[in-house]
Amino acid sequence: MSSVSTMLKNLNAIQTETGAANSKKHLSLMAAVGVTDGLAILTLLPITQQLSEAKVPTVPLIILLVLTLVGFGLRYVTTLLGYSVALDFLRSAHQIVGDKLATLPLGWFRPSRTGGLSSLVSDKFMQATELFAHQLGILVRELAVLVTLTIGAFFWNPWLGLIFIVLGPIVIAVMTGANALKKSAANRALPASKELSSRILEYARNQSTLRAAGRNKEFEPLADALDADFRARRRELWVATGALVLTGLSTQIFVVAIIVLTAWLAADQSLHPLVALAIVGIALRFSKILDNLGEAFVGLDGGRLTLDEISTITTAASLPEPANPQTGDNSGSVELDHVSFGYHTDSGDHTPVLSDVSFSVAPHTVTAIVGPSGSGKTTISRLISRFFDVDSGTIRVDGVDIREMGTEELMSRLSMVFQDVYLFDDTLYNNVVVGKPTATREEVLRVADLAGVTEIADRLGWDADVGESGGLLSGGERQRVSIARALLKDAPIVLFDEATSALDAENEANILASMEALRQHSTFIVVAHKLDTVRGADQIVVLSDEGTISEIGTHEELYAAGGDYRRFWERRSQAAGWSISA
Numbered sequence: 001m002s003s004v005s006t007m008l009k010n011l012n013a014i015q016t017e018t019g020a021a022n023s024k025k026h027l028s029l030m031a032a033v034g035v036t037d038g039l040a041i042l043t044l045l046p047i048t049q050q051l052s053e054a055k056v057p058t059v060p061l062i063i064l065l066v067l068t069l070v071g072f073g074l075r076y077v078t079t080l081l082g083y084s085v086a087l088d089f090l091r092s093a094h095q096i097v098g099d100k101l102a103t104l105p106l107g108w109f110r111p112s113r114t115g116g117l118s119s120l121v122s123d124k125f126m127q128a129t130e131l132f133a134h135q136l137g138i139l140v141r142e143l144a145v146l147v148t149l150t151i152g153a154f155f156w157n158p159w160l161g162l163i164f165i166v167l168g169p170i171v172i173a174v175m176t177g178a179n180a181l182k183k184s185a186a187n188r189a190l191p192a193s194k195e196l197s198s199r200i201l202e203y204a205r206n207q208s209t210l211r212a213a214g215r216n217k218e219f220e221p222l223a224d225a226l227d228a229d230f231r232a233r234r235r236e237l238w239v240a241t242g243a244l245v246l247t248g249l250s251t252q253i254f255v256v257a258i259i260v261l262t263a264w265l266a267a268d269q270s271l272h273p274l275v276a277l278a279i280v281g282i283a284l285r286f287s288k289i290l291d292n293l294g295e296a297f298v299g300l301d302g303g304r305l306t307l308d309e310i311s312t313i314t315t316a317a318s319l320p321e322p323a324n325p326q327t328g329d330n331s332g333s334v335e336l337d338h339v340s341f342g343y344h345t346d347s348g349d350h351t352p353v354l355s356d357v358s359f360s361v362a363p364h365t366v367t368a369i370v371g372p373s374g375s376g377k378t379t380i381s382r383l384i385s386r387f388f389d390v391d392s393g394t395i396r397v398d399g400v401d402i403r404e405m406g407t408e409e410l411m412s413r414l415s416m417v418f419q420d421v422y423l424f425d426d427t428l429y430n431n432v433v434v435g436k437p438t439a440t441r442e443e444v445l446r447v448a449d450l451a452g453v454t455e456i457a458d459r460l461g462w463d464a465d466v467g468e469s470g471g472l473l474s475g476g477e478r479q480r481v482s483i484a485r486a487l488l489k490d491a492p493i494v495l496f497d498e499a500t501s502a503l504d505a506e507n508e509a510n511i512l513a514s515m516e517a518l519r520q521h522s523t524f525i526v527v528a529h530k531l532d533t534v535r536g537a538d539q540i541v542v543l544s545d546e547g548t549i550s551e552i553g554t555h556e557e558l559y560a561a562g563g564d565y566r567r568f569w570e571r572r573s574q575a576a577g578w579s580i581s582a
Helices: 002-014 017-042 044-052 058-101 117-156 158-205 207-212 220-267 273-314 377-384 407-413 428-433 441-451 453-460 475-489 505-518 531-535 555-561 564-576
Strands: 334-344 350-361 366-370 392-397 414-417 493-497 523-527 539-543 549-553
Touching: 002 017, 002 058, 002 273, 017 044, 017 058, 017 117, 017 273, 044 058, 044 273, 058 117, 058 273, 117 158, 117 273, 158 207, 158 220, 158 273, 220 273, 334 377, 350 377, 350 392, 350 539, 350 549, 366 377, 377 392, 377 493, 377 523, 407 414, 414 475, 428 441, 428 453, 428 475, 441 453, 441 475, 453 475, 475 493, 539 555, 539 564, 549 555, 549 564, 555 564
Parallel strands: 366 523, 366 539, 414 493, 493 523
Antiparallel strands: 334 350, 334 392, 539 549
């Protein structure tokens, strides 16, 4: 019963006030339905008693008719309320989960967590509505019938009531234990199911890479996940089967005990045979109630798993928001002050990335960040965007700690172009205008020229659909659209993370020209490897393998110093001169 209590607590946290009120009303009325059903069943005893005495059971029949009509009316109302509660859950759960996801740090979105999100908000949410529309009410109704029959049977015949009182709770306890076994097996199988969902998505999304490597038919991680899920599901099936057998056996023992007692009382002439038959019928109905309770427990388990998954999301730690957000001086300055940061895993492992990083970016300047792979270049961009909070130190935008600025104000100050470009399954035009929904068509066309999107529009048309994740465009074309978004937003601070890596020379020149024009009123922080981008920066921050700052200065200063930057520049210059001979 504690799991049911926890489930109701989790459900109440998701429902709206109206939904919670309707849920309480629904369960209360379902209890009333159970009482009327129990009383209706108990009227069989006086009816058969009076028939055995050759009397017309007028009063019991009238009571039965009234109980039937009342029960019909209550069932009609509870059915409507059940569906109202289910629809409220669907609306509220989607809203709550969506709002919560928008506040979680980027590090939360690991494949092990995101693999089952699509299934959760679609199939599992719909399955959970069955719980709220039917199963929960059935559980309350059948429990009310059980209590009513037990009390009524005791007053009618103490021996019969005693068996109901003793064996009924025992059967329920057995059912509860069997359900706990099934719940435990389902919980053990859940991680394997989530891992399989993640591997399926990984396999589908990376077909081009797998085919190029000749691994699309034999992808071991997916095969291993399938095997693990099969083993987990097989164990769950065996445990569930054992639980059902145990539940059925306990119910049958109860029925046999009732029949034996009734036969003994009838043989002793303590009961009229007709009354004895009525008692046997009531016992069979009692056993059906126990079966319904067992099925309701099983049905509740599916809803419990859904609520547990929702609770895992809603109880995850969000990035804290300030009570009184500060706006800063609107200068477009950025400062990292002794920043250290590392990525944390679910198991508690910590991988250091940045250590004691400090540098300032003056307004309307271009700062390039260079360094070896894994040195933390992209991490700096994400920390400035507050996708994570720093482990120590401070990041300031417009002179204000971004933790005191608030997400909405911070995002209004930034435009971002990252390595991983995502386009919505919409038109080319709408994917650009998402950067500034109020933009005029002239503004969209202007940034499209700067970012090289006009060429795509001339070929496909502005109303052409780009496909899911922009799959109908090339990697370079998707990046151009992403850059156009950032340019359209025209924010005071622009973060470019390898933004020109997939562009040809002509379009890269367009981006560099647009950066030069926009730097008059925007601050640029650029993570880049291409020499022209780096050389034109006002300031270059060089990171070491350990995630510390190795050097800071202009191109001329750093090249003359002969340190890490000069080695970086010479390697890039040599690579730029490579050519493939015939």
